[in-house]
């Protein structure tokens with residue numbers, strides 16, 4: 001079985017494209033070694049990540065993530081086991097999207113992104129976004 005985790009977090013500082021590029025390059029190298037696949041979204045200062053892989057490797061990575069001071073307020077929205085990977089081809093698909101673009105990913109649910117640019121996505125919305133981006 002493959003373990004998966006979906007979590008959101010808040011970037012501690014505004015990350016430049018160079019910072020994000022460094023982060024994703026290291027993440028992809030590590031993930032390849034650790035048989036981890038998934039998707040990382042950077043949404044105006046917020047992260048949304050879907051991780052999947054062998055249980056032990058996911059647990060070790062999540063521990064590292066929770067100690068990484070580039071982000072805070074990690075919140076696991078869902079975790080569990082699945083018989084096979086959803087993103088087998090992606091060592092870590094990365095997308096940067098603006099909160100203004102979020103509504104276009106949500107066909108079945110409404111979202112209020114007006115207040116202070118702060119985005120509060122529920123699990124249904126998160127899954128809808130992940131589903132659209134993986135196409």
Ligand SMILES: Cc1cc2nc3c(=O)[nH]c(=O)nc-3n(C[C@H](O)[C@H](O)[C@H](O)COP(=O)(O)O)c2cc1C
Nearest residue numbers: 023026027028030031047061064065068070071092
């Ligand atoms: C939002 C975010 C997502 C990350 N995603 C991954 C990832 O998918 N895989 C990974 O190995 N590291 C990821 N990292 C980096 C880890 O926290 C850690 O810095 C990295 O694994 C290096 O660990 P090491 O010093 O043990 O090699 C991420 C960091 C942040 C802030």
